[in-house]
Amino acid sequence: MVQSFTPPRRRLMGPGPTMVHPRVLEASSRPTIGHLDPAFAGLMDEVKFLLKYAFRTQNALTLPVSAPGSAGMEMCFVNLVEPEDKVIVCVNGVFGGRMKANVERAGGTAVVVESPWGTPVDPAAVEQALDRHPDARIVAFVHAETSTGALSDAKSIAALARGRGALVIVDAVTSLGGVPLLVDEWGLDAVYSGSQKCLSGMPGLSPVTFGEAALERVRARRTPVNSWFLDLTLVMGYWDAEGGRSYHHTAPVNAIYALHEALVMLHEEGLENAWQRHRDAHDRLVAGLDALGLELLVEEAARLPQLNAVKIPQGVDDAAVRRDLLQRFDLEIGPGLGDLAGKIWRIGLMGESARPENVDYCLDALKTVLGGRLNCAA
């Protein structure tokens, strides 16, 4: 039987998507206008302004890619990596591994710097790799590893790369809006993020920002970018007023309404206040987990407030607990990925989800569901 879909009302406390505020949902449902309408051009300018605010950058080339974060990642790599280019890729979780795949598909050679999952990228290891590979043109790393909850020192890694004339590509999918991310101050050349984590926009868009050094690299390419859809020079022609807003593709108009509203809300709250809200929610969660006897995977200094990897106690059935939380409490938390599957849960406190009432709800639900399990296991 074909009929309209009514979603259940979930509390989203996994690795994303996160809770979306009713203001943002409502914004997406405003009447569609043309992607070349002068009124839409004005909105695009505001979105760029607000993204620059969120990224702490003055980069003119700051815009939302019309596709999810994976496409934002790909936009960075396909435009900046040319065949034969050597790229140092830091891998400490799933998304570093995805960066490596992107380098290779763009024809580049990836030099992998591995750190154990659950730990941050080791700047000393990056420095050694730069010593061994002085011809590396790019260093790529994940600021906030969504698969493990580890926060890496973007400032230090960027400084090392800069010192050797390498550009940095930074995955800020989970960090933007949740923890300090200072694109200009830290000298990050190309950064991509997602609309649906700490920004709490609707899922589907990928904010990116490119600095002047990155643009110079793109302009100096010897080969065409192998993606038409993600070719920066073409996309710029639409997003840049000086590019005359020439037609490239039909923008996802309503998704951009939603992103704009989410960014307006971030601006109203203030970026520093949003960071603090994430930190407060994290502290509240950690205290509660501690009381339940649950431990975090990541050492305190490198913990992401907005993505908490919780060790699954011995004898507890990962999937059954998550199913119970979803069915009995309409609560979504995330499973581990890759090597961490079955070993951790991922509790997201991102964007709208980072509120004390959500933390308390999650702790109560965990206590109820686990209480039973732990008794059974005992």
Add this chain to the structure above:
Amino acid sequence: MVQSFTPPRRRLMGPGPTMVHPRVLEASSRPTIGHLDPAFAGLMDEVKFLLKYAFRTQNALTLPVSAPGSAGMEMCFVNLVEPEDKVIVCVNGVFGGRMKANVERAGGTAVVVESPWGTPVDPAAVEQALDRHPDARIVAFVHAETSTGALSDAKSIAALARGRGALVIVDAVTSLGGVPLLVDEWGLDAVYSGSQKCLSGMPGLSPVTFGEAALERVRARRTPVNSWFLDLTLVMGYWDAEGGRSYHHTAPVNAIYALHEALVMLHEEGLENAWQRHRDAHDRLVAGLDALGLELLVEEAARLPQLNAVKIPQGVDDAAVRRDLLQRFDLEIGPGLGDLAGKIWRIGLMGESARPENVDYCLDALKTVLGGRLNCAA
């Protein structure tokens, strides 16, 4: 000043995006759920079922790409074209030209079969190209050229390609839901479309369908697909229940709600009834244009009902007329592209825009705005 955005209420009668029904807008604003939620998996299955209905296909691999039609185009080319592959590309407008760029960026060699803009692809010319290039592995063409309003004979072109063992890639961005498109009956191997034209979903997604022969070609690739985001085998792992719905990227959940609702409405109306509604709106428009002394670019037999290229009368200022229509009547019609810029307007009667009240409104507005202009010119 940073504040929420209130779009003007436009009547969208250009080349897209089209009017979106309030039911579809409302669907997009329902609470977000996780992209791996069992309830979302059920919705994904319904979307696949409904897209198969719209495409008239039994292809298991039928799904919406998480990005606009340009990305759907790219998904077809990056997966099916390998370096050195020869592809016959039919060019009779902007989007055929974009196909050529896609072939080349995927490393293939494009053999272009040109037809004058405003005419359909000439099957005899395709046959000659196949004779001259028996090693061509693919024939690519645009079913409904959005830049000119010409409808090509997909059935005949596909039969020619099939006869020589070549696959066909078909751009159905503007045809899906507006005119007959019989994917299985005509033997179309890979077809992409958009959510925002005759389906009247929100802009941002690209329905695609791949037949068995296309999948065999993908499985037999000698080289990896150069896009990670658009790699069919990876995307299938998420959309195909047998692929275990493994995580690939975060799906644009709310945009899929909207597409689902638009497809439910198409199913309620019936596909043949939707085709007839587009035809009726077109006939009404043509009669009215005739009364105003305005002519269409495309000869009657090849006219797309849903995209009408109207010749701009001598002495009339293209941009000024469109600006007047937008400012005085909140009515958007489209300009010409490329060689047709300044020579035609494009009046779209797609999806929700293809209603008699919109046709009449558009004709009245044109009469008012042009009446003045034609007097001035006289």
